[in-house]
Amino acid sequence: MKHNFGAGPGILPHEVLKQAAQAVVDFNGIGLSILEISHRSAEFEAVLDEAVKLVKELLEVPEGYSVLFLQGGASQQFAMVPYNLLPEGGKAAYLETGVWANKAAKEAKYFGNLEVVATSKESNFNYIPKDYTVPADAAYFHITSNNTIYGTQLQNIKPSPVPMVADMSSDIFSRKINVADFGLIYAGAQKNMGPAGTTLVIVKDEILGKLDRKIPAMFNYQTLIEGGSMYNTPPVFAIYVSMLTLGWLKAKGGVAAMQKENDAKAAQLYREIDRNPLFKGVAAMEDRSKMNVCFVVENPEHEKPFLKLCDDKGIVGIKGHRSVGGFRASIYNALPTTSIHVLIDAMQEFAEKNK
Amino acid sequence: MKHNFGAGPGILPHEVLKQAAQAVVDFNGIGLSILEISHRSAEFEAVLDEAVKLVKELLEVPEGYSVLFLQGGASQQFAMVPYNLLPEGGKAAYLETGVWANKAAKEAKYFGNLEVVATSKESNFNYIPKDYTVPADAAYFHITSNNTIYGTQLQNIKPSPVPMVADMSSDIFSRKINVADFGLIYAGAQKNMGPAGTTLVIVKDEILGKLDRKIPAMFNYQTLIEGGSMYNTPPVFAIYVSMLTLGWLKAKGGVAAMQKENDAKAAQLYREIDRNPLFKGVAAMEDRSKMNVCFVVENPEHEKPFLKLCDDKGIVGIKGHRSVGGFRASIYNALPTTSIHVLIDAMQEFAEKNK
Numbered sequence: 001m002k003h004n005f006g007a008g009p010g011i012l013p014h015e016v017l018k019q020a021a022q023a024v025v026d027f028n029g030i031g032l033s034i035l036e037i038s039h040r041s042a043e044f045e046a047v048l049d050e051a052v053k054l055v056k057e058l059l060e061v062p063e064g065y066s067v068l069f070l071q072g073g074a075s076q077q078f079a080m081v082p083y084n085l086l087p088e089g090g091k092a093a094y095l096e097t098g099v100w101a102n103k104a105a106k107e108a109k110y111f112g113n114l115e116v117v118a119t120s121k122e123s124n125f126n127y128i129p130k131d132y133t134v135p136a137d138a139a140y141f142h143i144t145s146n147n148t149i150y151g152t153q154l155q156n157i158k159p160s161p162v163p164m165v166a167d168m169s170s171d172i173f174s175r176k177i178n179v180a181d182f183g184l185i186y187a188g189a190q191k192n193m194g195p196a197g198t199t200l201v202i203v204k205d206e207i208l209g210k211l212d213r214k215i216p217a218m219f220n221y222q223t224l225i226e227g228g229s230m231y232n233t234p235p236v237f238a239i240y241v242s243m244l245t246l247g248w249l250k251a252k253g254g255v256a257a258m259q260k261e262n263d264a265k266a267a268q269l270y271r272e273i274d275r276n277p278l279f280k281g282v283a284a285m286e287d288r289s290k291m292n293v294c295f296v297v298e299n300p301e302h303e304k305p306f307l308k309l310c311d312d313k314g315i316v317g318i319k320g321h322r323s324v325g326g327f328r329a330s331i332y333n334a335l336p337t338t339s340i341h342v343l344i345d346a347m348q349e350f351a352e353k354n355k
Numbered sequence: 356m357k358h359n360f361g362a363g364p365g366i367l368p369h370e371v372l373k374q375a376a377q378a379v380v381d382f383n384g385i386g387l388s389i390l391e392i393s394h395r396s397a398e399f400e401a402v403l404d405e406a407v408k409l410v411k412e413l414l415e416v417p418e419g420y421s422v423l424f425l426q427g428g429a430s431q432q433f434a435m436v437p438y439n440l441l442p443e444g445g446k447a448a449y450l451e452t453g454v455w456a457n458k459a460a461k462e463a464k465y466f467g468n469l470e471v472v473a474t475s476k477e478s479n480f481n482y483i484p485k486d487y488t489v490p491a492d493a494a495y496f497h498i499t500s501n502n503t504i505y506g507t508q509l510q511n512i513k514p515s516p517v518p519m520v521a522d523m524s525s526d527i528f529s530r531k532i533n534v535a536d537f538g539l540i541y542a543g544a545q546k547n548m549g550p551a552g553t554t555l556v557i558v559k560d561e562i563l564g565k566l567d568r569k570i571p572a573m574f575n576y577q578t579l580i581e582g583g584s585m586y587n588t589p590p591v592f593a594i595y596v597s598m599l600t601l602g603w604l605k606a607k608g609g610v611a612a613m614q615k616e617n618d619a620k621a622a623q624l625y626r627e628i629d630r631n632p633l634f635k636g637v638a639a640m641e642d643r644s645k646m647n648v649c650f651v652v653e654n655p656e657h658e659k660p661f662l663k664l665c666d667d668k669g670i671v672g673i674k675g676h677r678s679v680g681g682f683r684a685s686i687y688n689a690l691p692t693t694s695i696h697v698l699i700d701a702m703q704e705f706a707e708k709n710k
């Protein structure tokens with residue numbers, strides 16, 4: 001039995017994996033694999049419709065927004081956002097809270113001007129800057145709601161005077177959000193929504209089509225919306241597994257119930273980190289992420305033996321990102337509380353041994 | 356038992372599906388699903404390496420070419436090709452042999468000038484134009500090696516005076532090609548290589564980096580090459596299943612053996628179409644595709660009852676594309692000869708009944 005704390009592609013619910021495996025052999029008893037049916041078949045259209053419906057329901061997406069399942073990952077959105085929203089000579093505002101935010105910001109410069117409203121780079125992104133103003137003449141304001149590498153998260157997302165664009169790759173569906181506050185939300189599926197290979201985009205229709213720029217079909221949100229995520233062949237299986245995962249989430253009580261569980265999971269783990277004399281948290285208290293819990297050992301010599309103990313206990317994916325070091329426990333929706341307990345037990349056992 | 360003649364996503368080998376389903380539950384006995392492992396894990400790196408190695412081996416890719424597994428389908432390549440290869444003010448040459456070729460050509464206009472060297476549009480693309488000259492001052496010459504919708508295929512691909520770019524989405528790995536004749540080859544996986552969700556690109560390194568244009572990371576072949584198809588999270592499962600399918604192909608004897616089998620499959624089916632008084636082929640004889648066999652009924656009233664008979668016999672995906680009508684039997688690598696026989700039997704039975 002493994003306890004999967006990997007940062008992404010991350011853990012998926014056991015039931016979802018079982019059903020997905022069955023569909024790879026025979027999808028819904030039709031005698032064909034989900035991998036070999038036409039994306040124009042009634043069977044797949046039902047999958048895509050259901051996936052879109054679940055997104056709308058779970059996030060209470062208001063009227064006037066389109067929901068897309070695309071390819072290319074969040075990284076492709078880094079470029080598509082300015083391609084579609086930043087006029088030549090215009091300005092886009094970015095909050096720099098980590099490497100992903102930085103990579104997103106860099107792509108804006110291919111299309112217009114960049115203004116970084118604030119950064120926490122000077123302290124290796126271990127907190128979220130709060131003292132900044134979003135310029136009223138920016139085409140949009142870009143945030144990264146959860147910083148996967150550093151374990152920080154925007155706890156209170158305030159509405160913005162210009163359309164707000166959010167990379168929610170690592171906390172989408174983990175907590176309630178007010179979609180109406182955003183112009184565009186995007187997220188690679190592979191943390192909280194499904195396997196690698198599809199990217200969710202939720203976009204307010206009225207912010208599109210305002211630029212003179214001519215945009216090739218596959219990079220143009222409007223073409224992709226008109227095609228209903230099927231301008232070309234969609235990533236059928238990744239969308240199918242995302243649909244199953246969203247269905248699982250709904251059956252668990254939806255985002256509100258999930259948020260409660262996530263809060264409890266994170267609280268237990270942070271409590272142990274704080275309490276345990278051998279470990280300490282990396283991120284500023286008030287900005288601590290409920291998805292990626294980053295911590296280090298007080299004594300550098302403890303790093304390897306603790307990793308070894310984790311390995312012995314079936315705990316995987318817990319090594320921290322190289323730019324932070326130490327440990328990162330990614331505790332996404334599908335990670336059961338029992339895995340949190342196994343990790344806490346390991347930390348206590350380790351402290352006991354090294355007293 | 357179904358006989359899957361769908362045009363794509365199309366049939367995959369039974370063994371591949373079985374192994375893929377197992378990996379969704381437990382990948383190589385590691386206690387984790389292929390859907391929830393890190394793309395930076397040794398396990399996945401081995402998969403990607405093997406997939407690249409198989410491509411190189413099966414197609415005898417010479418030195419100086421890079422092999423990429425990307426996202427976005429062939430349609431995204433329609434735009435990435437001119438983005439990376441067509442200088443502003445420069446000219447790209449396209450052979451217009453169908454709707455896909457036409458869509459590819461249109462994207463070039465966002466980046467430079469387009470010259471269509473020849474078209475068969477006037478006769479609904481039922482043949483391949485042969486009388487044309489590739490301008491020596493074009494940045495590249497783009498062809499579509501197999502026209503999925505119309506059932507035509509370029510039988511003899513002559514070297515071009517400028518870098519040749521080929522969309523091989525529907526016949527890659529079905530026959531021998533001389534990679535050295537091409538500057539760039541691309542193909543969506545979902546016909547002959549794997550499931551929807553990944554796109555193969557084989558590119559000659561020396562044709563890249565010649566433009567002044569600044570290209571965002573995800574649209575720039577050079578970034579993607581430097582990242583070894585992992586500039587960002589790759590579509591793990593689609594690449595895994597492609598690797599399995601290529602392994603299956605190698606075990607069958609590789610491309611040469613497959614080509615022999617494909618030639619035999621196509622010959623049997625065309626022979627029946629020609630012999631049977633109720634059916635006739637759509638494409639010009641010398642341009643007939645060995646992957647997509649398009650045919651119509653001589654008497655329009657026979658269309659529905661023949662479809663019904665196919666349905667009764669478990670033959671699926673055989674309805675022709677709406678722009679051609681009639682029938683299209685896609686007979687990709689994974690389609691067994693027994694399925695060809697079932698279709699031929701159905702045609703003979705139908706002729707017998709309607710004599």
Ligand SMILES: Cc1ncc(COP(=O)(O)O)c(C=O)c1O
Pocket residue numbers: 008072073074075076100144146147148149167168169170188587588589
């Ligand atoms: C917050 C965030 N944004 C973007 C990315 C990049 O996503 P992708 O690999 O799908 O391009 C990641 C990947 O870990 C991430 O955590």
Ligand SMILES: Cc1ncc(COP(=O)(O)O)c(C=O)c1O
Pocket residue numbers: 232233234363427428429430431455499501502503504522523524525543
């Ligand atoms: C020859 C050819 N090119 C391109 C495409 C489009 O591929 P995708 O849907 O992967 O963008 C197709 C799809 O059927 C095709 O047959």
Ligand SMILES: [Mg+2]
Pocket residue numbers: 097098099100101146147148149150
């Ligand atoms: Mg980050």
Ligand SMILES: [Mg+2]
Pocket residue numbers: 272273274275276277278279280281
């Ligand atoms: Mg402590």
Ligand SMILES: [Mg+2]
Pocket residue numbers: 452453454455456501502503504505
């Ligand atoms: Mg075509």
Ligand SMILES: [Mg+2]
Pocket residue numbers: 627628629630631632633634635636
């Ligand atoms: Mg005939």
